[in-house]
Amino acid sequence: MAWREVRWPEGVYCVACGSHDVECRTSSYRGHLRRYHCLACDKWFSDVTDTTLAHSKVDLPRWFYLLRELDKGRPISQIQPEIGVTYKTALRMARIVREALYEHRDQWRSLLQGEVEADDIHVKGGQQGRQVTHREPRERGLKERGRGTYEGDRPLLCAWVARDGPGTLLELRRDAGKHALFDSAWRHIEPGSRIDTDTWSGYNLLDAAYEHHSVKHSEQYVTAEGVHCNTAEAEWSIFKPWWRQFRGVAKRHVYQYLIQYEFKRTYRDRSAPERWEMMLGFLYVFLTRWLGFPADGYSSLPVH
Numbered sequence: 001m002a003w004r005e006v007r008w009p010e011g012v013y014c015v016a017c018g019s020h021d022v023e024c025r026t027s028s029y030r031g032h033l034r035r036y037h038c039l040a041c042d043k044w045f046s047d048v049t050d051t052t053l054a055h056s057k058v059d060l061p062r063w064f065y066l067l068r069e070l071d072k073g074r075p076i077s078q079i080q081p082e083i084g085v086t087y088k089t090a091l092r093m094a095r096i097v098r099e100a101l102y103e104h105r106d107q108w109r110s111l112l113q114g115e116v117e118a119d120d121i122h123v124k125g126g127q128q129g130r131q132v133t134h135r136e137p138r139e140r141g142l143k144e145r146g147r148g149t150y151e152g153d154r155p156l157l158c159a160w161v162a163r164d165g166p167g168t169l170l171e172l173r174r175d176a177g178k179h180a181l182f183d184s185a186w187r188h189i190e191p192g193s194r195i196d197t198d199t200w201s202g203y204n205l206l207d208a209a210y211e212h213h214s215v216k217h218s219e220q221y222v223t224a225e226g227v228h229c230n231t232a233e234a235e236w237s238i239f240k241p242w243w244r245q246f247r248g249v250a251k252r253h254v255y256q257y258l259i260q261y262e263f264k265r266t267y268r269d270r271s272a273p274e275r276w277e278m279m280l281g282f283l284y285v286f287l288t289r290w291l292g293f294p295a296d297g298y299s300s301l302p303v304h
């Protein structure tokens with residue numbers, strides 16, 4: 001089982017003394033867990049000893065089922081009756097999974113590079129995404145965009161999408177000024193990369209660190225030099241139906257949903273089981289850390 005590979009990548013060791021001299025006494029404990037006996041110190045333990053799961057009423061198969069269904073993009077309201085926990089518990093479980101993905105984002109994300117496209121939408125009231133007025137006259141477009149703030153009801157969601165390769169990054173910004181956009185680019189895109197945007201002035205600062213090209217959308221989609229944002233715009237057509245399922249996401253939770261989307265999109269070329277395995281790994285680190293158990297193994301436990 002995947003969990004065992006995550007927890008014991010270098011083989012089972014005793015949770016009390018660290019010895020690898022352990023024997024597996026029953027292959028099935030509580031249905032799916034193994035139980036071990038340490039020959040060095042006589043301690044009994046299981047696959048979940050010293051993890052949150054040992055105290056949780058939610059067993060591993062349920063966690064695993066939830067991971068799998070979340071990866072499909074299904075909302076909790078649908079998954080909850082299938083795993084037989086309360087809605088509140090299911091929601092908490094989903095938040096833990098998403099938070100684990102968020103906490104470990106630097107491990108699975110890498111800087112976008114090569115040719116990158118930018119595009120932005122306002123997410124109305126933390127709900128369904130609405131396209132910015134790209135096709136409307138320029139003056140009006142500028143006015144509309146400048147007003148969208150996090151505090152208002154239309155926070156700006158910007159997307160950086162690598163043209164070749166799976167890198168996709170969505171970020172909810174507190175404000176939509178050019179400094180905020182540059183900051184976002186700087187943290188997520190390799191300096192020197194090419195970035196294609198539309199002619200909105202919010203992207204102006206990108207020139208300082210990137211090969212920045214823009215296309216005036218009121219006139220054309222692709223310039224003669226091949227500048228376009230079609231890949232980024234296509235991303236919205238994938239994002240919006242996915243987003244629409246989660247009606248009424250509170251603003252403070254939006255980042256959790258974005259990170260889940262981003263993870264799936266970034267690893268879309270991998271098989272679903274490979275994504276589950278990764279998620280399970282992050283979940284394990286996250287859950288066990290809560291108990292103060294070091295995720296990187298026994299060696300960092302204090303020696304008595």
Ligand SMILES: [Zn+2]
Pocket residue numbers: 014015016017018019038039040041042043
């Ligand atoms: Zn032992």
